[in-house]
Amino acid sequence: MEHSIRVKLTKNHIQELYKFTRRRLVVHYDLQAELVDHLANGIEQQWQKNPKLTFDEALEREFKKFGHFGFQSVIKFRKKTMKTKYNTLLFKELKQWVSWPRILWVLLSILSLVMVLRALPQEYKWIILAVFLLPAVAYFMYEGHKVQKRFRNKIGVAKRWLLEERLHSVQGVSLSFLNMFQIINGIAIFSKPTDILFLDLIISILIVAGILINYVVVKVLPSRTELILTQTYPEYKLVSKS
Amino acid sequence: MANSKLYKGSLNTIILKLLDEKGKMYGYEITQKVKELTKGELTITEGALYPALHKLEAEGLLDVEVAKVDNRIRKYYKLTEVGEKETVNRLAELEEFIRSMQNLVKPNWSIQ
Structure with a gap:
């Protein structure tokens, strides 16, 4: 120079x-x-x-x-604070589902699921449950993939924002849904036949919570990207305008 | 230069106090102001300043504002309402700490 x-x-x-x-x-x-x-x-x-x-x-x-x-220590710490920010957003959204009136839907879903599980024959219960849950897992994985693809297409053409990247890195969530099957399987193996009602209840809560978390992560938060970025970064609008 | 380890734990309080006095400041301005006030005795390293600012922002103690200055974007930090209250608390804690240290280092009694 x-x-x-x-x-x-x-x-x-x-x-x-x-x-x-x-x-x-x-x-x-x-x-x-x-x-x-x-x-x-x-x-x-x-x-x-x-x-x-x-x-x-x-x-x-x-x-x-x-x-x-x-810059490494600055980058590392910034990522940590944005992770906290993301978790706060997720928690805030989930909190709405455990307060009135949405809690009613959550409780009804859990109750219906318990009743269905109770009605299923014990020996085929887990297979039937898995067959019905697989489309849900596939749906969230597909939606998650779409969200990621949308973000990847932006890389190189538009400016990248740390929180935006966090909002779109959703691949881990659907997999965690799969992990839930392992948990259920584990509980099922080690529980006594007398615990069946309790087991059905735990499984229903886990499934409804899993669906809710996946829904918020894959559908709700990514759809609010613009609003979240505008609220988080005052420079976002300034740069978008220029 | 003074032992920076002694200042390390007070960095957040120093930042809050400066913002309380000046209203809003940007990162570079904070480093320069500290240097000026301590006559070069204390230098806030850049590698420590920004993580501290980002942490205070994440905790809701600081708010950010941006402006376009000389072809670039400048990010200003200012205290939130919670931040203002927290500054009072942390300054009181720091003063208490200084008093305790003075008692330890320069006790006003002597065995002689």
Whole structure:
């Protein structure tokens, strides 16, 4: 880069800084923007003291201030806070299902499921249950795949936001639904015949909870991406407009 | 430079106190202000500042605002209502800690 006596960075310099952060594995725009402004301020201050410094030299000095691991600790912590944010959103949504009036539907579903399980012949119960639940698992996996695909298509064309990525990484959830079968199977093997009513109740609660969580993760939260991003990132609208 | 380990536990309180006084600040401004106030004795490292800011934001103590300044986006942090209350608590805790340390290091009694 050219020697510069400018005190303010140009648009090209800012673009260089964005590239610099991307090369150092800052892939999300929310973090890139904050780090770019920080580096830019640092470089401008260095130029005030020593105008003969090149852009690259000043940048190198500023970057060193982030320490041995560079941006890694900032990225790691940001991911952790966004995970907490996501869990809070999920919890808030699920809370609506355990309060009036939706709780009524949840209780009715659990009750109906218990009655169905009670009516099924004991020896074929688990097979029949699995046959009926497989379409639900397949549905959530298909919907989850669609959500992921939609997000993947955006990568490279649009800016990436950390929380947006979290909202669209839903592959683990449908699999956790499959894990539930193992739990049910485990409970079924180790329970005594006298526990059947209790067992049916536990299984019904697990299934309804599983369907609810999958529904919120795969359908509800991704459909609110725009709103959630606007509320989380004040820069989201600013960037979308420009 | 002062032993940064001694300051580490107080970083969040320092940030909250600065925001309480200045209203809103951006990351780089905070590092410079701390340097200026402590006459270069204390430098907040960039690798510690942003995780601290993001944590306080996630806890609901800080709110963010953005503005376009000199071809780039600047993110300002300011205290929320909860943050204002928490600043008072944390400053009281810090003052209590300083008093305890003074008693330990410079006790006002002597065996002689």
